Amino acid sequence: MKTRAAISKAPHEPLVIEEVEVDEPRSDEVRVRVVASGICHTDAIIRDQWYPVPQPVVLGHEGAGIVEQVGAEVTGLEVGDKVVLGPSFCGQCEQCLSGHPMYCTNFYDQNFGVRRTDGSTAFSAADGTPVGSHFFGQSSFAEHTNVVARSIVKVADDAPLDLLGPLGCGIMTGAGAVLNVLRPEAGGSIAVFGTGAVGMAGMLAAKAAGVSTIIMVDIVDERLKFAEELGATHVVNSQSADPVEAIKDITGAGVDYALDTTGVPAVFSQMTKSLGIRGHGALVGAAKLGTEAQFDIGTLLLSGINVSMVIEGDAVPKEFIPRLISLHQQGLFPFDKLTKTYGFDEINTAFDDSAKGATLKPIITY
Structure with a gap:
């Protein structure tokens, strides 16, 4: 299918919103219609190549949305589920198995490789050129994206998806x-x-x-x-x-x-x-x-x-994100006071406002 995505093409340059092709989700993936995505300092430093991440690439790693398609091997998620997207991890190394998936032995490749393990990408440009995907397992600066299922956190049907994305990284980290x-x-x-x-x-x-x-x-x-x-x-x-x-x-x-x-x-x-x-x-x-x-x-x-x-608050996202949501519902963790919402077409303004300190936590809505 085709979708719009904000693509990072060069260091220190604005993201470019273009239509890209999204491939079919793999057996361990879920296609998500992204409702909103936070912008994190990490998105900015990767755009500017503090870490050597290949460009062009679709960044974004504080996504929240609705499941539209489920891979054949995925359990516990169904079409229509509301979800928050967390960082990716292998689920098999010693750190993952001991309850510390944010220190996954394969953390860098899983989150900064911007490719699947077979070298493929979920996104491609109009001319067929591959565009990096799976940034932190999700690449949420796109209206639709294929996400590694193990990093997805299901939330309640009445969950405010336009607010919850930052729980997947920045808010979870602090x-x-x-x-x-x-x-x-x-x-x-x-x-x-x-x-x-x-x-x-x-x-x-x-x-x-x-x-x-x-x-x-x-x-x-x-x-x-x-x-x-x-x-x-x-x-x-x-x-x-x-x-x-x-x-x-x-x-x-x-x-x-x-x-x-x-x-x-x-x-x-x-x-x-x-x-x-x-x-x-x-x-x-x-x-x-x-x-x-x-x-x-x-x-x-x-x-x-x-x-x-x-890293990432040493959290187990499927345990910790619901915990933060519960604290918020009780009025004990009012992180919503840190946020400001921008439209997708305003994504570069949101980056600039964050860099200047005018906005603490920008959230892009699609």
Whole structure:
């Protein structure tokens, strides 16, 4: 069948909306009519080739939609089901089998290979040229797409699909880093570096977990004010104050937990130094391959801190996404306040607004 898709053709260039041919879903795939898709920082850095992903390619990895066709070997999904699309994983390696599919041994090929394992793509241009597909198993910047079934999460018939897509990556990453990795105790303290959608999701998760001291760090006063409105107890503008000193002034000895959503080396170092004794910090911010950060092993040796590198919130999507939906329904995780909706034809405007910080979490609706 034919469908419209937003294609990334060159680094730093706008996506181009064109009609493409979609092939038949394989036996382990499902064809989904995409209702909406979030835009994530990862889409932008892949467009700009921070990671060597072949172009042309259809990006998008925060999709939500309705099942239109089911492969012969797929179970548990039917035509008409509402679904949220998560990252891809092999389901067979040691990490997948031990409950950590976001650390799948084959994660890079599954999510950044933009080909099936047999080398084929789901999309092709009008002249028959292959167009990369299966980005994070889904390539959701298309009105219709073929998705690896194991990464699909079925949701309720009344689920708001125009909102839920970001639960498949950005929101899951921030919230999962807090709830699945840091696992803060009620009454504890946390510092979150970065007030983008991932950082705000981490903050909302910390609040839902009962953390009593929530410190947000950023350089944009408007974002920090918004963080206070959503539940931050303290904010620090790191351009006007040393965040490590400010955090220790607030807590007395450093925070119990910390989250770096920026991927900026200097910020990562600040995060490690802001932790109290036996504190636990997590990095989720993506940086270019080969990026290094200073880590003061001489001073920090005595602190007993832990630092975790976290992908996709170390989540099991079929368990964690329904958990976040439940928290949202209870009013405990209002991630909808982070979003703004754009039409498909406005996709490049949405990318620009996200890059400028004008929108925390853009969602494209089809």
